[in-house]
Amino acid sequence: MLWTLAALFFGWLALREIRASRVPRRGYSQTRPVYKPYLFLCIVLSALSAWQPIQYWRFERLLSSKATQLADGRVADVHCNSVFDTMMDSEQFAAGHANIDTGHIVFQHGWCASLMDYVAAPQRARPEAFFALHLFTHESMHVRGERNEAQTECQAIQRDVRAAMLLGVPEAVARKQALDFYLDSYMSRREQGWMSAQYFSDQCAPGKAMDEVLSDSTWLPLYQQVD
Numbered sequence: 001m002l003w004t005l006a007a008l009f010f011g012w013l014a015l016r017e018i019r020a021s022r023v024p025r026r027g028y029s030q031t032r033p034v035y036k037p038y039l040f041l042c043i044v045l046s047a048l049s050a051w052q053p054i055q056y057w058r059f060e061r062l063l064s065s066k067a068t069q070l071a072d073g074r075v076a077d078v079h080c081n082s083v084f085d086t087m088m089d090s091e092q093f094a095a096g097h098a099n100i101d102t103g104h105i106v107f108q109h110g111w112c113a114s115l116m117d118y119v120a121a122p123q124r125a126r127p128e129a130f131f132a133l134h135l136f137t138h139e140s141m142h143v144r145g146e147r148n149e150a151q152t153e154c155q156a157i158q159r160d161v162r163a164a165m166l167l168g169v170p171e172a173v174a175r176k177q178a179l180d181f182y183l184d185s186y187m188s189r190r191e192q193g194w195m196s197a198q199y200f201s202d203q204c205a206p207g208k209a210m211d212e213v214l215s216d217s218t219w220l221p222l223y224q225q226v227d
Helices: 002-020 036-070 083-088 111-120 127-144 149-166 171-191 220-226
Strands: 077-080 096-099 104-107
Touching: 002 036, 036 077, 036 104, 036 111, 036 127, 036 149, 096 127, 104 111, 104 127, 111 127, 127 149, 127 171, 149 171, 171 220
Parallel strands: 077 104
Antiparallel strands: 096 104
């Protein structure tokens, strides 16, 4: 929000400078020439300020498209909250949330940046960066129509590889990271408090009740062990 306002402000200053060279200011009968260094500075500052909002807008469009694919065609609309948006969000303490009826997905401030970092350099991704990818998959499953958190989480676990590859992550990297996330982060939730427990089920495993047997499942390497 602040970057957008800054871009608009410097853009307005540039336009005002151009206008002053064509239309006399109030109380003056003549125009004045454009002060080129000032105009150039305003244009540069406006462009620099607009870069981040444009970058996030493009990323939101990309995420919306890929979330729609993950949701089996149900239209998703992803929004990356600014600091102000997060402060005003009624679910500000959740990393993200989705409206099943509208397909609207929200990432709180910071999580879109983490996901952008992950997509830009997945091989060097920190754990929280991959969690941002998993969060994206999880909220996409809500848009797909699932309300139960344990079911949603398990559906997301099985599609994390698919989600990462849709965002351009190499398959080998996506498979290793998704499987590590399942074995380490997800499976550890059985020992954690009730907040984590509601996102966990012992039936979320290869060959068990929640296994969808997807052709590109995160669990492909584990199926051989089950057999």
